[in-house]
Amino acid sequence: MSVLSSPHFHDEAKAFEYLEGIVWADGVTCPHCGTVGGRVYDLSGVRTKPSKKNPEGKLRHGLKKCGECRKQFTVKVGTVFEHARLPLFKMLQAVHLMVSSKKGISAHQMSRILEVQYKSAWFLMHRIREAMRSGDLAQPFGSGGGAVEVDETYYGYKRDYVGNRRGWGHKHGVVALVDRDSGQSRWFKIDRSTADQIHPIVLNNIAREARLMTDEATMYRKIGRQFSEHGTTTHARSEYVSPLDRTIHTNTVEGAFSIFKRGMRGVYQHCAEHHLHRYLAEYEFRYNTRTANGFDDRQRGAEAVKGIVGKRLTYEGPHASA
Numbered sequence: 147m148s149v150l151s152s153p154h155f156h157d158e159a160k161a162f163e164y165l166e167g168i169v170w171a172d173g174v175t176c177p178h179c180g181t182v183g184g185r186v187y188d189l190s191g192v193r194t195k196p197s198k199k200n201p202e203g204k205l206r207h208g209l210k211k212c213g214e215c216r217k218q219f220t221v222k223v224g225t226v227f228e229h230a231r232l233p234l235f236k237m238l239q240a241v242h243l244m245v246s247s248k249k250g251i252s253a254h255q256m257s258r259i260l261e262v263q264y265k266s267a268w269f270l271m272h273r274i275r276e277a278m279r280s281g282d283l284a285q286p287f288g289s290g291g292g293a294v295e296v297d298e299t300y301y302g303y304k305r306d307y308v309g310n311r312r313g314w315g316h317k318h319g320v321v322a323l324v325d326r327d328s329g330q331s332r333w334f335k336i337d338r339s340t341a342d343q344i345h346p347i348v349l350n351n352i353a354r355e356a357r358l359m360t361d362e363a364t365m366y367r368k369i370g371r372q373f374s375e376h377g378t379t380t381h382a383r384s385e386y387v388s389p390l391d392r393t394i395h396t397n398t399v400e401g402a403f404s405i406f407k408r409g410m411r412g413v414y415q416h417c418a419e420h421h422l423h424r425y426l427a428e429y430e431f432r433y434n435t436r437t438a439n440g441f442d443d444r445q446r447g448a449e450a451v452k453g454i455v456g457k458r459l460t461y462e463g464p465h466a467s468a
């Protein structure tokens with residue numbers, strides 16, 4: 147049976163049950179007064195006011211009432227799904243499609259699959275990317291002395307760039323770090339690949355006891371001394387693994403970039419620069435929950451859904467058609 151045949155992808159009541167099971171794993175939380183596990187009344191069966199379109203009103207799924215503050219809520223309140231107008235089961239389908247497609251999925255394709263308007267699909271996908279964004283900076287990578295690989299990549303063209311088209315100035319820049327021990331990654335957007343942009347990222351996210359792995363770029367030389375070891379390979383000489391020590395390489399992070407680049411070229415060609423951080427969150431999420439890290443599609447979907455809480459996306463409109 148395919149994952150997509152699960153009832154919560156097709157039935158609105160089941161979709162609410164599924165979401166409640168994940169968001170309220172530690173007890174129902176009232177989003178108005180914050181009470182956890184307090185008295186909550188189930189208002190199932192309540193309908194909206196009758197309208198021309200729905201003379202009998204629409205069933206309000208998942209409606210609850212808090213026994214403490216007397217206010218009503220559903221599990222969607224306070225999440226990125228709160229103001230989305232699509233049925234919840236379709237939004238959960240969208241989460242599944244995004245987490246299970248390696249390179250990503252275009253908003254056009256999503257709108258066809260879900261049978262919703264392009265704009266709705268586009269905006270829903272940004273909501274889901276927001277859910278995928280890691281909320282806090284946990285432990286620095288390489289705590290315990292492990293190897294952390296750092297690399298930058300460039301792709302596409304900045305829309306309004308004027309100036310020299312040689313070099314990387316007119317391209318979007320991305321820095322990624324991969325912690326080899328945990329298999330986790332962090333991705334950052336940069337304007338220029340200069341020391342002042344890259345140094346804070348490296349210093350804030352990698353423990354000093356780590357073994358830092360980079361290519362020969364000069365901007366890593368100085369900060370490299372702050373770590374227990376700085377291993378470099380000379381890509382200019384086509385050296386991808388150090389002949390002196392086979393553990394010195396950046397092949398892991400380059401592998402992550404190759405998926406990103408194929409996706410950005412094939413699926414999200416028109417990603418505008420001011421949305422890039424959300425696309426990065428999507429790739430980072432999929433990389434960190436990849437099969438090699440012990441996740442299957444079902445677990446990946448649940449993990450993404452957990453991230454909907456406490457994040458909201460204000461409407462900025464679909465400037466880009468990625």
Ligand SMILES: [Zn+2]
Pocket residue numbers: 176177178179180181212213214215216217
């Ligand atoms: Zn309450």
